[in-house]
Amino acid sequence: MAPTPDPSRRSAASRRAVLDAALELVQEVPYARLSIEGIAARARVGKQTIYRWWPSKAAILLDAFLALSEGDDGQAPVLPDTGDLVADLRLVLRATVAELTDPRLDAPMRALAAEAVHDATVAELYRDRLDGPLRDAKRQRLRSAQEAGQLAADVDLDVAVDLVWGPVLSRWLHRSGPLTEEFADQVLDAALDGLRARPGR
Amino acid sequence: MAPTPDPSRRSAASRRAVLDAALELVQEVPYARLSIEGIAARARVGKQTIYRWWPSKAAILLDAFLALSEGDDGQAPVLPDTGDLVADLRLVLRATVAELTDPRLDAPMRALAAEAVHDATVAELYRDRLDGPLRDAKRQRLRSAQEAGQLAADVDLDVAVDLVWGPVLSRWLHRSGPLTEEFADQVLDAALDGLRARPGR
Structure with missing residues (x-):
């Protein structure tokens, strides 16, 4: 038949x-x-x-990008939470660097990021579908660390998200230096421990 | 006559x-x-x-932007260095926020940033004329603090520049939250002191 x-x-x-x-x-x-x-x-x-x-070519590109980068299972992203904050964030930040330097992902991400910069509709789509859910997952992981007493109680979690991921994103966008695992690790260490000289360090 | x-x-x-x-x-x-x-x-x-x-509309826009934002005197930018690192950086980071939220500057900066994201020629122009000289000035101010023993000796100054300015740039680009003086101050405090909980803080 x-x-x-x-x-x-x-x-x-x-x-x-x-x-x-x-x-x-x-x-x-x-x-x-x-x-x-x-x-x-x-x-x-x-x-x-x-x-x-x-509704638009940006919407197609965003779906294409989501399908490529995280599978198309429609699940909200979640960050690993083993209790070891440094190990978990190192893994995730290195994965961010790997995605941003993946040649298959670079072109659609730059196209979307550029459109989002001056087109508010694309920015909204980008925020709702991609950046928003990821940001929630990052904030959630940092909240769990804060509740465990690993992050200072007075740290604003949105500031913390921007402090950890902002340097990587801005280096990617501006091509202002090499985007490597080493850079990811350095950013993470600096974000957690601060730039200031302290005794015993 | x-x-x-x-x-x-x-x-x-x-x-x-x-x-x-x-x-x-x-x-x-x-x-x-x-x-x-x-x-x-x-x-x-x-x-x-x-x-x-x-040579291009991007080059015109960059000159227009430079003329607006810092006068057209052709001098390389220098950051204030009073010896008080926090006060100096607070001033500069608040000024960055003020520029990024100035409606006259917002449109040309977004246009340039978007073009720079996917056009390597514009990215080079942006880096050579705008981002590069500013980055040198930032690194120079941080080097002076490091030499004064205010920043940890093992901090990479390029990482430090990205840690202080990256969060502000990425919040501006992604419109991921309010871009205020308060945010600038929080980023600066977090970058200098780190996110980690420490005794006596």
């Missing part, structure tokens, strides 16, 4: 084809020249199919 | 008109639609005049 066509499977395949096409194209053309038409043609789907699922 | 026309004065006036036109236009149209033609028309100068002085 011939297999019956399964519309939901076909639709998952088209969705996948659109995400792949967007990822390919964003590495080939500048973001300004990336178009829904171009993505549709590359994915061999109709433009209307794309518009049914995504 | 009628004044003799002064070509160098006329040329300074045209230059100023181009910078003003670029600043006006970047607040009115998206960066992608900002054009040399549009700037020339608004400034009432010929396109060739612009091309004689600037």
